[in-house]
Amino acid sequence: MYKRILLKLSGEVLSGEDKKGFDEKALEYLSNEIKKVVQHGIKLGMVIGAGNLFRGRELQDVTNSIGDHIGMLGTVINALYLKDYFEKKGIKTVVVSQIVNLPSVRIIHYDDIELYFNAGYVVIFAGGTSNPFFTTDTAAALRAVEMKADVLIKATKVDGIYDRDPKKFKDAKKYSRITYDDAINLGLKIMDTEAFSICKRYHMPIIVLNFFKEGNLLEALSNNRVGTFVKP
Numbered sequence: 498m499y500k501r502i503l504l505k506l507s508g509e510v511l512s513g514e515d516k517k518g519f520d521e522k523a524l525e526y527l528s529n530e531i532k533k534v535v536q537h538g539i540k541l542g543m544v545i546g547a548g549n550l551f552r553g554r555e556l557q558d559v560t561n562s563i564g565d566h567i568g569m570l571g572t573v574i575n576a577l578y579l580k581d582y583f584e585k586k587g588i589k590t591v592v593v594s595q596i597v598n599l600p601s602v603r604i605i606h607y608d609d610i611e612l613y614f615n616a617g618y619v620v621i622f623a624g625g626t627s628n629p630f631f632t633t634d635t636a637a638a639l640r641a642v643e644m645k646a647d648v649l650i651k652a653t654k655v656d657g658i659y660d661r662d663p664k665k666f667k668d669a670k671k672y673s674r675i676t677y678d679d680a681i682n683l684g685l686k687i688m689d690t691e692a693f694s695i696c697k698r699y700h701m702p703i704i705v706l707n708f709f710k711e712g713n714l715l716e717a718l719s720n721n722r723v724g725t726f727v728k729p
């Protein structure tokens with residue numbers, strides 16, 4: 498079983514698919530799935546998107562870089578919302594970020610992160626990469642490498658990587674395994690090219706799975722038979 502993971506969640510896991518904001522049922526489901534992982538003593542880092550609040554590119558009439566700043570702040574809002582919810586459910590959680598200075602958010606410091614893991618805390622890395630023009634997939638790849646994760650799990654609303662977007666093409670075919678190079682060269686838009694490149698360079702395996710199927714996350718950590726596995 499993987500013992501140290503970076504979990505990248507789409508913001509929509511907080512709102513429900515194709516919805517905005519926060520949904521109590523979605524949050525309860527999420528905290529139950531996370532509890533199952535934490536109970537196995539797995540060291541868990543998380544990066545969360547902000548699709549339930551703001552995506553920079555969707556903010557028309559806003560200057561690109563400012564739209565992205567708003568998006569990154571959205572990831573901080575999600576992280577704090579989640580921390581509060583998790584703690585009420587008994588999941589010890591710390592939020593770290595470089596983009597805000599708030600009493601509820603800690604500065605990212607490698608030594609401290611190890612202490613948080615050893616003390617049984619889930620660590621939420623908020624604020625993306627701290628730079629506009631990127632997404633939280635790239636942030637997840639960076640944090641996975643930084644925290645020396647065994648694997649990066651991208652938990653989303655599709656059950657793996659397909660040859661085309663399965664939400665748009667009903668006849669899309671799923672890969673159970675794929676190389677970084679193929680994912681990049683075939684232009685499979687499940688993750689950014691930057692994220693795939695970072696994982697390739699630092700030999701970080703990726704699993705893409707459907708987060709909305711109960712038990713999927715824990716099963717993926719126990720065997721490699723869920724979703725799509727990306728490797729060299």
Ligand SMILES: Nc1ncnc2c1ncn2[C@@H]1O[C@H](COP(=O)(O)OP(=O)(O)OP(=O)(O)O)[C@@H](O)[C@H]1O
Binds near residue numbers: 546548552634658
């Ligand atoms: N080749 C592909 N294989 C699988 N999914 C694909 C592919 N190309 C595009 N997609 C789409 O990529 C989407 C991945 O969504 P993801 O979880 O990354 O959301 P996000 O937009 O990054 O997160 P957020 O909701 O926080 O903004 C899926 O909904 C899927 O429809």
Ligand SMILES: O=c1ccn([C@@H]2O[C@H](COP(=O)(O)O)[C@@H](O)[C@H]2O)c(=O)[nH]1
Binds near residue numbers: 553
């Ligand atoms: O490094 C980053 C990460 C994110 N952004 C902005 O935030 C939103 C939300 O992230 P998603 O990955 O799309 O959920 C994104 O659309 C960007 O606008 C960023 O600028 N830099």
